[in-house]
Amino acid sequence: MDVPELHPDLEPIAFLVGRWEGAGVGGYPTIESFNFGQEIVFGHNGKPFLSYTSRTWLLDEAGAKVRPLGTETGFWRQLPNRQLEVCLSHPTGIVEIYVGEVVFNKIELHTDVVARTATAKEYTAGHRLYGLVNGNLMWAYDMAAMGQPIQSHISAELKKVGDFVPDEV
Numbered sequence: 001m002d003v004p005e006l007h008p009d010l011e012p013i014a015f016l017v018g019r020w021e022g023a024g025v026g027g028y029p030t031i032e033s034f035n036f037g038q039e040i041v042f043g044h045n046g047k048p049f050l051s052y053t054s055r056t057w058l059l060d061e062a063g064a065k066v067r068p069l070g071t072e073t074g075f076w077r078q079l080p081n082r083q084l085e086v087c088l089s090h091p092t093g094i095v096e097i098y099v100g101e102v103v104f105n106k107i108e109l110h111t112d113v114v115a116r117t118a119t120a121k122e123y124t125a126g127h128r129l130y131g132l133v134n135g136n137l138m139w140a141y142d143m144a145a146m147g148q149p150i151q152s153h154i155s156a157e158l159k160k161v162g163d164f165v166p167d168e169v
């Protein structure tokens with residue numbers, strides 16, 4: 001299938017489209033800190049949203065993959081006035097709706113709604129910052145979970161390693 005034209009409304013977040021790979025660090029007061037690898041794919045099908053999937057792996061000290069960690073998938077909906085709505089779901093029984101905005105190469109999102117299944121861990125709010133720095137995608141994630149006030153859980157830096165492939169939408 002040919003790559004469709006990017007919907008013009010997506011211009012503020014067009015820089016996200018493609019396949020990204022990199023690594024980051026994670027931690028929280030209730031857990032051991034860890035290093036992880038991450039792959040993010042942003043795709044589109046000509047409509048005014050991006051598809052989004054992130055996969056992560058625990059890394060050992062040599063940087064080798066040990067086992068899968070979290071994955072999340074959803075849609076980034078670009079609105080007029082550089083506003084964004086983002087719907088994400090997690091295999092841990094959590095779904096999140098973020099709202100936020102794009103300011104040049106920076107995207108800031110905070111949760112508007114969080115829902116959890118009966119067996120999900122306690123999680124009440126998230127805040128995400130994404131930025132394009134020297135062509136790399138940096139992102140940082142703060143969360144309120146397990147009775148703790150909102151604070152850092154994840155930060156990572158990814159490089160663009162490929163273009164968008166339509167079959168992934």
Ligand code: HEM
Nearest residue numbers: 026030031034036056069070090094121122123145146154
């Ligand atoms: C790159 C993304 C992420 C990675 C690599 C990651 C990794 C981890 C790891 C390794 C742990 C500790 C072991 C475990 O419970 O599995 C953990 C705990 C946790 N994470 Fe994440 N996480 C990510 C994103 C998220 C997101 C988006 C949420 C919320 C929607 C979240 C919520 C939690 C919670 C609630 C815990 C439990 C803490 C505890 O048991 O005390 N994480 N995460």
